[in-house]
Amino acid sequence: MASTLEKEIRSKIDDVKVSTRTTATTTIYILGLDPTTKDDEIKRALVTETKLAATDINIIALRKGKYEDQTAIVEIPKSQAMALVKLKRIRIGWGECGIRERINVVRCFKCLEHGHKTRECTAQVDRSDECIKCGEKGHKSRGCQNRVRCVKCAVDGHRADQIKCPHFKKIVEELRRQRIELGGTNSRQGKKDHAP
Template identity: 35%
Template sequence: MKDSIAQVLGGEAEVRSSSQESKVEIRDLDALTKKSDIAAALAKQYDFDEGKVKVRSIRPGYSESQIAVISLRLTIGKVVTKGGVVRIGWTICKIKERGGLPRCYRCLENGHIASKCLSRIDRSGCCFKCWDQGHKAAQCSNKSACFVCAAARRKDMI
């Protein structure tokens, strides 16, 4: 389908296919939980092969807990998120689908990450709130602005 659409559009636009993976977030993990523990627990509880779980990251959460982001095939991801919980060791952890597209921190556009960015423009110094250079959103006291409107106002963002 991607090739057919690309052929019809010609060089007018870039055509990309969406991933057939579901990103899932697991919260309330024990501080000692490892990637292998997560894969084993999910595979056992939802009856699939451990190799189908890709643990992308584990980061600290609140109160000495951890949060993991995993990738699963779309069909398995729907089953897992519908279940809502997984028992990992002695802990019952909450599962939810991770929404939204990834955002590139280089060009600030959605749909890809900085390591795969093909844009010639580097907007990494821009504020996410007002889109001005030289400060970050945490320190911004300016009024919120739309990225498209700010880009039209400033030619260096295009």
């Protein structure tokens, strides 16, 4: 829409400088959707709640949950996303659905810990040759055929970078709490995010 408006202004007025700015977006999860809910129903509810245009709403995926419900992964402009996150719920169809922001947790590929990047790592141990999926050395998770084993908990059944891991879940919940308190500010760096 911005590029269309820019062209229209340029066609009507000579010698005017027009620039467009990309709006930062945030990805949210809409939880507990009825199994029959479709994309257009989600968009209608978001348009009603946020006053966004339907074109500003990008439904990335609708995923089935283990209890017959669905979760929608939706990308919308950041200011409306944060307002929805603060509301915590939205009515879609006959039900009230939970809303959560997707939290991207920074992970170091040297020590495999969370909260910092490889270039910031001060760990003495280099675990960069270990697989984050199974914890074994000599391969990466992409082609790993081994059982899933958490390198943090040292138990089978989940990875250290999945919400099933209690350590990872605690990090995500703390980041989510901080972001809500700070109104969408990146709490790790203390400045506004430019991307989800």
